[in-house]
Amino acid sequence: MNCLVDFEKTVMISNDAIVCCRSYELMERTLKVYVYKDGKKPIFHLPILKGLYASEGWFMKLMQGNNRFVVKDPRRAHLFYMPFSSRMLEYTLYVRNSHNRTNLRQFMKDYTETIAAKYPYFNRTGGADHFLVACHDWAPYETRHHMEHCIKALCNADVTVGFKIGRDVSLPETYVRSARNPLRDLGGKPPSQRHILAFYAGSNHGYLRPILLKHWKDKDPDMKILGRMPPGVASKMTYIQYMKSSKYCICPKGYEVNSPRVVESIFYECIPVIISDNFVPPFFEVLDWGRFALILAEKDIPNLKDILMSIPQERYLALQLGVQKVQQHFLWHAKPEKYDLFHMILHSIWYNRVYQIKLR
Incomplete structure (x- = not known):
């Protein structure tokens, strides 16, 4: 497969397509x-x-x-x-x-x-x-x-x-x-079956998540914003199903700027909404994150639903397709x-x- 064509199809490259493609090919060769x-x-x-x-x-x-x-x-x-x-x-x-x-x-x-x-x-x-x-x-x-x-x-x-x-x-x-099967539960529902506007669940780490919960926990039926889910297999499966059934998955920073929800969202084909002012997204030098994710300022939390609702259906579908295309770059394989x-x-x-x- 032609490297440049493949990178463009997976929304991997923006203006530096040829340079990055050649760099990848050179890496593999040398x-x-x-x-x-x-x-x-x-x-x-x-x-x-x-x-x-x-x-x-x-x-x-x-x-x-x-x-x-x-x-x-x-x-x-x-x-x-x-x-x-x-x-x-x-x-x-x-x-x-x-x-x-x-x-x-x-x-x-x-x-x-x-x-x-x-x-x-x-x-x-x-x-x-x-x-x-x-x-x-x-x-x-x-x-x-x-x-x-x-x-x-x-x-x-x-x-x-x-x-x-x-x-x-x-x-x-x-x-x-699952260490034996890191791709277990991969994927999610198609856009037409994602009836939850936004989902978040997690511990109250750092200063930002309490702000998110204060504004949105149990405040709006379209916004499934929860605190920490109880331990156990049933809760883990519920968490996964929420991600598989949501249009947008909220990824606020915790104590530090990063969050595992960013990759989890891509894994379950939910559009990640990154809220972390000083975070450098993975592979930003070759991935155009604007094609498959939303990156919001921390001050935007009170307006979160308005921002999500203002996104036209056409753009939402393009973002969701972008998540599916870029997913291959975030997967571990035994080989x-x-x-x-x-x-x-x-x-x-x-x-x-x-x-x-x-x-x-």
């Missing part, structure tokens, strides 16, 4: 990655494939098991992967209720200094050709200073806490419910497929590294 073997489990080399932080685990698993991109000889590598789990770093080292994360950052500092002393590669560029993939909210803090020049693929893609556009990569936060989530993350890392070299 990119070589060296994966450091240093570091012990569970913080290193132990991919967690289920739950809220599954993105970093799935990438680790697929990267370490990859025969196309990974090389055993670091002298052949264009990029160097530092395979740690920010989730396991927190789980292993954080002293609960201590409100002190200094030891987590020190641990990563010691690891980075070991890599720099043992191998000649980190010091050649100050780590600019090294990358990490981390989904925990604390990852920007844990990797600050000592990994400052590395390419960071982060779920917490917040420009106010150090995320650098043009260097770092916004990592999609994917809530994987990676062209343009899927694994390849999209790797391409963004490659793309940003090439961009940084051009700026020299």
Whole structure:
């Protein structure tokens, strides 16, 4: 399949279509990655494939098991992967209720200094050709200073806490419910059967969600805005069915700018409504988010229904079709497929590294 045609059909590329397409093809043909073997489990080399932080685990698993991109000889590598789990770093080292994360950052500092002393590669560029993939909210803090020049693929893609556009990569936060079948329950109802205007359910994390609930919880039958749903299988299935049956899925920030609801919405073919002022959407350098999502300011919450109701049916259908087309870029597969989530993350890392070299 022609790369440019494929990208245009999936609303992947805007004005930089040819450049991005060639970059992807060049990546597939030439990119070589060296994966450091240093570091012990569970913080290193132990991919967690289920739950809220599954993105970093799935990438680790697929990267370490990859025969196309990974090389055993670091002298052949264009990029160097530092395979740690920010989730396991927190789980292993954080002293609960201590409100002190200094030891987590020190641990990563010691690891980075070991890599720099043992191998000649980190010091050649100050780590600019090294990358990490981390989904925990604390990852920007844990990797600050000592990994400052590395390419960071982060779920917490917040420009106010150090995320650098043009260097770092916004990592999609994917809530994987089944490690054996990450595509379970994929899809949703057609537009004609989506009778709920907007849906949200979740914990009261951060300052924004209480504002959303104050304005819309139990206030309007068209707006299915709920608080936290009770635990259990039945509630999970109800949550999924609400997403499959809603036109728009509200994705407000929590404690941090990111939300797993963005990818969940795409997974269940519901148009994501992102409400997070400082959030950098995943793959924004190649995806035209205006064709399959709404990005609203936090101050728009009181007018949320009016905004959604003002969208013409023709545009709604175009957005819904856009979600279906772009969905392939947000899916994990046990065996990676062209343009899927694994390849999209790797391409963004490659793309940003090439961009940084051009700026020299």
